[in-house]
Structures are given as C-alpha cells and as structure tokens.
Amino acid sequence: MHRGEIRLLPDEHAQEACGRALASALPHGTVVFLEGELGSGKTTLTQGLVRALGFGGEVSSPTYALMQLYPTYEGPVLHVDAYRIRHAAELYAMDLERLIDESRLCVIEWGQLFYEDFPEAWLLRLEYLDGGRAGRQITRLR
Structure with a gap:
C-alpha cells in the first residue's frame, strides 16, 4: 500500500483480508499506527x-x-x-522501546502521542463510508 492510497473495505472480511495482504509488505520491525473512530476496524485489521x-x-x-x-x-x-494513555512516558515505562525492537511488527492503536517518536512508521486511517457502519475505507497517510 503506497502513501495516499485508499482502499475500500465493504465488510469485516475485507478488513481482515487487507491486514493479511499488508503483512507481507511490512518489513521486519515496522511500526504501524492505526487511527479511526471506535469500531472502525482497527483491531479487525490487526487480526489479519x-x-x-x-x-x-x-x-x-x-x-x-x-x-x-x-x-x-x-x-x-x-x-x-x-486510548487510555495520557502521557507517552506511561508506555515507555512499560518497556515499549525494547518490546518494539524485539518484535516482527508493532501495531499501535490511538498512538497520536508517539507519531513524532517513529517518523518511519506507517500511519493508516480507517473511516466509515457515507456515515454508515458497514462499509469502510483505509488510507495510508504515511
């Protein structure tokens, strides 16, 4: 998935399939930030x-x-x-950097506090289509 690319995801199966397809494109050690409203499919994409x-x-x-x-x-x-973190130091105190370094992949939902710390990370936004709860789209912002 390239920067600026948008993919339509009509249902949860498509969201998980998108995650499966992305996995092979992400180099070892990649950090992926997922943003989107509650229920927009961040965890479903992560499942894939x-x-x-x-x-x-x-x-x-x-x-x-x-x-x-x-x-x-x-x-x-x-x-x-x-989501419940108010200060980045809270997660860093839980050894976040070491865990990321040792991981094949790191997926962070609601990670706005950390964007600047990981300038090479992917940033994906999941959004509902036309205000509906069924269809969604995913956009790679960086």
Whole structure:
C-alpha cells in the first residue's frame, strides 16, 4: 500500500483480508499506527496482520491490558492500544522501546502521542463510508 492510497473495505472480511495482504509488505520491525473512530476496524485489521504471520489464536483489542504480544513464526507481534494513555512516558515505562525492537511488527492503536517518536512508521486511517457502519475505507497517510 503506497502513501495516499485508499482502499475500500465493504465488510469485516475485507478488513481482515487487507491486514493479511499488508503483512507481507511490512518489513521486519515496522511500526504501524492505526487511527479511526471506535469500531472502525482497527483491531479487525490487526487480526489479519497477526494471522498472516502465523498466529492462530484469538486476537483482541488490548484496551484494558494496553499491550498484547502474539507469537508468530516470524517473531512476536506487539499490539498496543494507547486510548487510555495520557502521557507517552506511561508506555515507555512499560518497556515499549525494547518490546518494539524485539518484535516482527508493532501495531499501535490511538498512538497520536508517539507519531513524532517513529517518523518511519506507517500511519493508516480507517473511516466509515457515507456515515454508515458497514462499509469502510483505509488510507495510508504515511
């Protein structure tokens, strides 16, 4: 997926398939920021990414745990939900940098506090189409 590219995602299956397709395009150690409204499909896209890399278990939103590590055959995938984080230092105190360095991929939802710290990261926005809850689009902003 190139910068500025937009893909239409008519349902959850398409969102997960998009994640699966993206997984092979992301180099080892990539940080991906996902932004979008609640329920826009950030975790569904992450499910596709993680499953494409070989994790067969449940992938859920880490809203309350803040971080989940999923073992894959290519290395762990770190999934972070920073929705409840008010200061970046809170996650850095949880050894975020080391976990990212050791991960095949890091996906951060609600990561606006960290954009400047990872200038090479991908930034993907998920949005509802026409105000509806079914169709969505994904745009690569950087």
